[in-house]
Amino acid sequence: MIILRDTYKHQGLRKLLVETLRSDRSDRIPIMDKRILEVIGKVPRHFFLAPEFSEFAYRDQAFQIGCGQTISQPYTVAFQTQLLDVRPREKILEIGTGSGYQAAILLELGAKVFTIERQRELFDKADELLHKMNYDLKMLFGDGYRGWPVYAPFHKIIITCGAPEVPEALYEQLRPGGIMVVPVGEGDTQEMKRVIKLRNGERYEQNFGLFRFVPMLKDKV
Numbered sequence: 001m002i003i004l005r006d007t008y009k010h011q012g013l014r015k016l017l018v019e020t021l022r023s024d025r026s027d028r029i030p031i032m033d034k035r036i037l038e039v040i041g042k043v044p045r046h047f048f049l050a051p052e053f054s055e056f057a058y059r060d061q062a063f064q065i066g067c068g069q070t071i072s073q074p075y076t077v078a079f080q081t082q083l084l085d086v087r088p089r090e091k092i093l094e095i096g097t098g099s100g101y102q103a104a105i106l107l108e109l110g111a112k113v114f115t116i117e118r119q120r121e122l123f124d125k126a127d128e129l130l131h132k133m134n135y136d137l138k139m140l141f142g143d144g145y146r147g148w149p150v151y152a153p154f155h156k157i158i159i160t161c162g163a164p165e166v167p168e169a170l171y172e173q174l175r176p177g178g179i180m181v182v183p184v185g186e187g188d189t190q191e192m193k194r195v196i197k198l199r200n201g202e203r204y205e206q207n208f209g210l211f212r213f214v215p216m217l218k219d220k221v
C-alpha cells in the first residue's frame with residue numbers, strides 16, 4: 001500500500017527546487033517555461049521515491065528507484081519537457097516510464113500520455129502510483145524500441161534512457177510536424193537531440209549538450 005502525504009515542508013522544498021531550475025548558472029540554460037516550472041512546483045516528486053528516501057526528492061539530482069534504474073534529475077526532466085514544447089491534448093509517447101514522474105509532468109501539462117517500461121517491478125509500481133494519483137494514461141509493459149503502433153502517430157516522443165542511435169521505428173511513429181527528444185550515445189554521457197519530422201518529409205536534428213542516462217536496452221523483456 002502506498003501512503004501519499006504532501007506536507008508543507010515538501011511544498012516548501014519544491015518551491016526551492018523550482019528556484020534552482022530557473023536560476024542563472026554558468027553551466028546550464030535556465031528553465032524559463034512558466035508552465036513547466038508551475039507543474040514541477042505542483043507534482044510531489046517524493047511520491048515517486050521509496051519513503052525512506054523522501055528527503056532526497058527535492059535535490060536537483062537523479063536518484064535510484066530500484067532495478068538499477070534512476071528517476072531523472074529534475075533539471076533533465078524540465079529540460080527535455082521544454083524541448084518537447086508540449087501543448088494540451090497532444091499525444092505523447094514516453095519510452096522508459098521508470099518511476100512515472102516524467103509521465104506525471106506531461107499529464108499535468110494536459111498531454112495524452114502513452115508510456116512504455118521494460119522492467120516489470122517498476123512498471124507495476126508506477127502503474128499503481130499514477131492511478132492512485134488519479135491520472136488517466138495508457139501504460140504498456142514491453143520494449144520501447146517497437147513503440148506503440150496501434151496508437152501511432154504521436155505528436156511528440158520522449159525517450160528517457162540513452163539510445164545508441166535515434167530509433168527508426170519510433171521516428172516512423174511521429175506525425176508530420178512531430179518532435180522527438182532523445183539522448184543519444186552509448187558511453188557514460190549522451191547528446192540530447194531534438195529530431196523534428198518536418199511537414200515536407202525532411203528531418204531536422206538539433207543538439208543540446210551532454211546528459212547522463214541509464215541505457216535504453218534491447219529485446220530483454
Ligand code: SAH
Pocket residue numbers: 069070071072095096097098099100101102103116117118119122142143144145160161214215216217218219
Ligand atoms: N522517465 C523516468 C526515468 C526512468 S530511467 C522517470 O521519470 O522516472 C529510464 C527507464 O527506461 C528505466 O526504468 C528503464 O527500465 C527503462 N528502459 C530502458 N530500456 C527500455 C526499453 N527498451 N523499453 C522501455 N523502457 C526501457
